[in-house]
Amino acid sequence: YDQLTGLSNRYGLLQKIAKSIDLKRSKGIDFAVLKLDVERYPIIKAGFGHTLSDRLLVEIARRLESWNIPSKVVARMENNEFAILLEGVENLSVIANYIEQLHQLFSHPVQLDEISVSSKTRIGLVTSDLEGVQPEDFLRAADTAFDCARNDREGTVFFNHSMQQKAIHRVNLEVNLQEAIATKQILVHYQPIFSLQTGKIKGFEALARWLTPDQRWISPLEFIPLAEETGLIVPLGRCLLAEACAQMGRWKNQFPDICPESISVNLSSLQLANSDLLEDIDRSLLAAGLSGESLNLEITESVLMENVKTAINVLYQLRERSIGISIDDFGTGYSSLAYLQSLPITALKIDRSFIMDIDTNSNSLEITSMIINLSNQLKLKVVAEGIDKDAHTNVLRSLSCDYGQGFLFSPPVDATAATSLIAA
Ligand code: C2E
Ligand code: CA
Ligand code: CA
The missing domain is CATH 3.30.70.270 (Reverse transcriptase/Diguanylate cyclase domain)
Known part of the structure; x- marks a missing residue:
């Protein structure tokens, strides 16, 4: 040498x-x-x-x-x-x-x-x-x-230089994100999920929002992936889950008769793999005075597939608590119909990309119709995401889709505005 x-x-x-x-x-x-x-x-x-x-x-x-x-x-x-x-x-x-x-x-x-x-x-x-x-x-x-x-x-x-800019931006964002979690700058907003048949609010999806000290909003599309890469999603997800459950508990007290059925919370793969998850969920439900039926978890196909064995095990334990489980962004991932039957899930959320042009694109219409039929056969609920036009609702109603969510009804809003939606 x-x-x-x-x-x-x-x-x-x-x-x-x-x-x-x-x-x-x-x-x-x-x-x-x-x-x-x-x-x-x-x-x-x-x-x-x-x-x-x-x-x-x-x-x-x-x-x-x-x-x-x-x-x-x-x-x-x-x-x-x-x-x-x-x-x-x-x-x-x-x-x-x-x-x-x-x-x-x-x-x-x-x-x-x-x-x-x-x-x-x-x-x-x-x-x-x-x-x-x-x-x-x-x-x-x-x-x-x-x-x-x-x-x-x-x-x-x-x-190239844009790479450097991005790298610097990322490091800054990561430091700030840690701080943001510690100082509770990450808030929960709520988007209603409506029954397409009755027009009633069936539930809310909890969506994370970051309000920086200088009053800028940062989109979850920017900070959730970062939180996932850095592992910060575990403590952050724990806080968001607790807050969403607490809000649901307040609504239950405030509206004993007309309270929506459930609150939906998004789950990342690190959370699903985390051995404290069930304990965290039990604690959040207990603190909010809720039982499992009031909680629904949204998981994407890719998150499920990343670690099928652990995932299935956790899903069964969630179902024992009567917690609902939706497959998020359905239709974009593996979309393997075979696995659907073997998983203890309760709902499919049809991805926004199909709903977007369901009134003009026959492929989107066909895929959506297929997913709805499939859900019926498997006795799963089905939610259409990203409804932002009357035309979308009309098509979905004609396909007998159960539930819808989108800007047409309401964007995600803060807890106060969401409360007004329930009371309206
Ligand atoms: P997602 O779970 O698919 O959430 C739905 C997204 O679609 C939300 O974006 C919502 O604002 C948006 N949306 C709803 N209706 C419409 C519509 O009619 N048109 C259009 N163009 N968009 C609509 P948001 O809040 O920016 O969230 C983006 C993603 O960030 C979520 O996608 C989810 O993957 C992730 N995310 C948000 N909050 C959390 C969280 O608390 N935990 C985890 N793990 N992920 C989260
Ligand atoms: Ca979701
Ligand atoms: Ca989605």
Whole structure:
């Protein structure tokens, strides 16, 4: 191994990048910083991680050596993540060629002494034409691109500035979200679900809203995915569930005769997998003086499918408490009809995308009609989401759809406004 030059660590790499920046001659590409990983191999778990990643480092350097790259430095970052500085590259197609070869290298088994490693690599890349000259900017940019490569089909992502903006925005948002949960900036709004036959409110869906200290509203489409990725969804979901149940309890007291049947709460996959879920639910129901029938949980197909075994087990325990279970966004996911029969669910919510053009698109009409028939056969309730025109209601009524929800009836509103809707 000693014969190989150009092996380094993070610190060494930063110094080399600094030097490359100083020597940078042209406005075009002089060098590129590339970060890649080799997915953890089982053997690593057995305790040989360090040596194996040392060997990988050497292997990567050896291959680069054989590709006649003018100058390069390979550094081990952490675990099985490596970074490469390529100097003297003239254009993107040269770099693209190296990247292709790196992907190839690990897609076939590589023999490292007695261990054979094959794995999918992902690569994040930044080239020297990036404005802003700090060495760590390049390394950080490569990091950012590398993070994005996780979701890339080809496994390669070139850094660009909007990515950086997004990364910064995300970090800020994450810090603020933690704070927002702790200081109760996340509120619950309620959107009524109506009976399409009688026009009465059947229930409400609880939807999270973030009101920042400077009075800006942030959409759940922005912060729920972040909360899911960071695990914050578990404590946040617990608070939202408690608040939604508490509100339902207040309505029950206030309107003993005309109170809607149930409150619907959305559940993310981390919540479903969390072993405290049932305990949290029991506690929220108890504190609100509610029984299980007053609560309905909305779960998407993909959340269910992510961990079918645990999910089914939890669903049965929910049903023992008479808690309702709806499949949310139905029709967009797996839509496997076979699994529907085997799951203890009580309702389907037809995704908004079908309702949107149900009056003009025969495919949407056909799919919706099929879902409604299916629900009837399986004795499931069916709710149409996203009704925002009279024409939608008319079509859905003619298909004998039970329930509807949408801007036509009411957008999600705060608890006070929702209370007025019940009293009206
Ligand atoms: P979702 O569960 O499918 O919620 C329905 C979304 O459709 C809501 O968006 C609602 O405002 C919107 N909507 C209702 N009627 C109409 C309509 O007629 N037209 C249109 N264009 N939209 C309509 P919102 O409140 O922005 O929520 C977006 C998503 O965020 C939800 O989709 C849900 O996946 C997630 N979410 C919201 N609150 C929570 C929560 O407390 N927990 C979890 N896990 N997810 C939540
Ligand atoms: Ca929902
Ligand atoms: Ca939905």
